[in-house]
Amino acid sequence: MKRDSKLSGILHVLLHMLFMRRPATSEELGAMMGTNPVVVRRVMGGLREAGFVTAARGPGGGWTVACDPAATTLADIYRAVGEPSAIALGHRTEMPGCLVEQAVNARLDAAFAEMAAVFEQHLAGVTLAALSDDFNRRLAERGASLEDQTHAS
Amino acid sequence: MKRDSKLSGILHVLLHMLFMRRPATSEELGAMMGTNPVVVRRVMGGLREAGFVTAARGPGGGWTVACDPAATTLADIYRAVGEPSAIALGHRTEMPGCLVEQAVNARLDAAFAEMAAVFEQHLAGVTLAALSDDFNRRLAERGASLEDQTHAS
DNA sequence: CCGATTTGTAACATATGAAGTTACATGAAA
DNA sequence: TTTCATGTAACTTCATATGTTACAAATCGG
Numbered sequence: 001m002k003r004d005s006k007l008s009g010i011l012h013v014l015l016h017m018l019f020m021r022r023p024a025t026s027e028e029l030g031a032m033m034g035t036n037p038v039v040v041r042r043v044m045g046g047l048r049e050a051g052f053v054t055a056a057r058g059p060g061g062g063w064t065v066a067c068d069p070a071a072t073t074l075a076d077i078y079r080a081v082g083e084p085s086a087i088a089l090g091h092r093t094e095m096p097g098c099l100v101e102q103a104v105n106a107r108l109d110a111a112f113a114e115m116a117a118v119f120e121q122h123l124a125g126v127t128l129a130a131l132s133d134d135f136n137r138r139l140a141e142r143g144a145s146l147e148d149q150t151h152a153s
Numbered sequence: 154m155k156r157d158s159k160l161s162g163i164l165h166v167l168l169h170m171l172f173m174r175r176p177a178t179s180e181e182l183g184a185m186m187g188t189n190p191v192v193v194r195r196v197m198g199g200l201r202e203a204g205f206v207t208a209a210r211g212p213g214g215g216w217t218v219a220c221d222p223a224a225t226t227l228a229d230i231y232r233a234v235g236e237p238s239a240i241a242l243g244h245r246t247e248m249p250g251c252l253v254e255q256a257v258n259a260r261l262d263a264a265f266a267e268m269a270a271v272f273e274q275h276l277a278g279v280t281l282a283a284l285s286d287d288f289n290r291r292l293a294e295r296g297a298s299l300e301d302q303t304h305a306s
Numbered sequence: 307c308c309g310a311t312t313t314g315t316a317a318c319a320t321a322t323g324a325a326g327t328t329a330c331a332t333g334a335a336a
Numbered sequence: 337t338t339t340c341a342t343g344t345a346a347c348t349t350c351a352t353a354t355g356t357t358a359c360a361a362a363t364c365g366g
Contacts, residue, residue, distance in 0.1 A: 003243030090156025
């Protein structure tokens with residue numbers, strides 16, 4: 001199955017934005033994510049609607065973080081990007097007239113629901129600030145500077 | 154994302170096979186699963202290699218369950234069908250030179266690993282016999298007979 | 307007002323992978 | 337030796353995440 005990488009991608013650019021003092025354009029963020037500016041706008045649009053970022057048009061415009069990183073969890077971001085299904089398995093048929101299929105689906109659904117719950121709980125336990133701390137820890141371990149990470153790399 | 158339904162499908166036919174006294178052909182199983190006999194052979198092939206079913210060629214041949222349903226768990230079957238990834242989310246890049254991406258990936262990987270573990274544990278706690286019991290319970294609730302479930306339905 | 311810059315969005319194109327299909331070889335039973 | 341069945345390779349189809357093009361709308365500096 002082709003994996004959805006919206007969450008991964010958007011977290012990446014959000015974290016970069018936390019270290020920038022000025023609005024970031026879709027073009028810049030696209031370069032960071034290795035993708036097209038339009039893709040960035042599409043995904044960031046969800047965050048904008050949810051109020052986690054703001055967008056400004058025109059020269060000097062771009063995207064700005066508009067939430068408290070210590071109060072925003074990965075679960076919030078996950079929902080804002082449309083909560084794409086985290087589960088790659090499914091049923092063969094959704095409307096089984098067959099009782100065998102019903103028995104199978106019921107068990108699998110229970111497992112799927114458990115997975116989804118565990119995932120969201122995990123995300124809810126990690127704030128953007130925590131991610132930012134992770135990053136700073138890695139920087140320190142490497143003895144690298146913030147500027148080294150501005151995605152010439 | 155297109156969901157992988159091999160586990161769902163194969164459990165369905167396995168359960169049917171438990172209630173049959175004779176080998177089931179790929180054609181019959183395909184009709185039950187609403188798919189092509191070749192697809193059935195492909196997936197059953199994994200179970201055969203793992204020893205959970207046997208296949209016989211020629212007239213009167215077909216597939217036969219060759220394991221103890223009370224000793225075979227859904228986790229066994231899941232592995233036998235190739236353990237397709239249960240997780241629909243992924244990283245944007247796998248080899249990040251960027252420390253931001255590393256920080257993000259590490260957190261997401263932890264969440265994914267937790268999901269996968271929970272899923273396999275859940276599957277490991279359900280035997281084919283338990284599924285069969287589920288089915289019989291549903292039959293009783295409905296007051297239906299076994300024959301009603303032979304997939305004309 | 308004008309032109310440059312940037313977001314917003316629709317419409318279309320590409321790529322990936324699960325599932326479906328065709329074709330034919332192999333083996334077993336009557 | 338014919339018929340029924342699996343075994344498997346090769347190809348097609350379909351869904352959908354992502355990428356691309358095109359252009360409208362808004363904002364800023366002059």
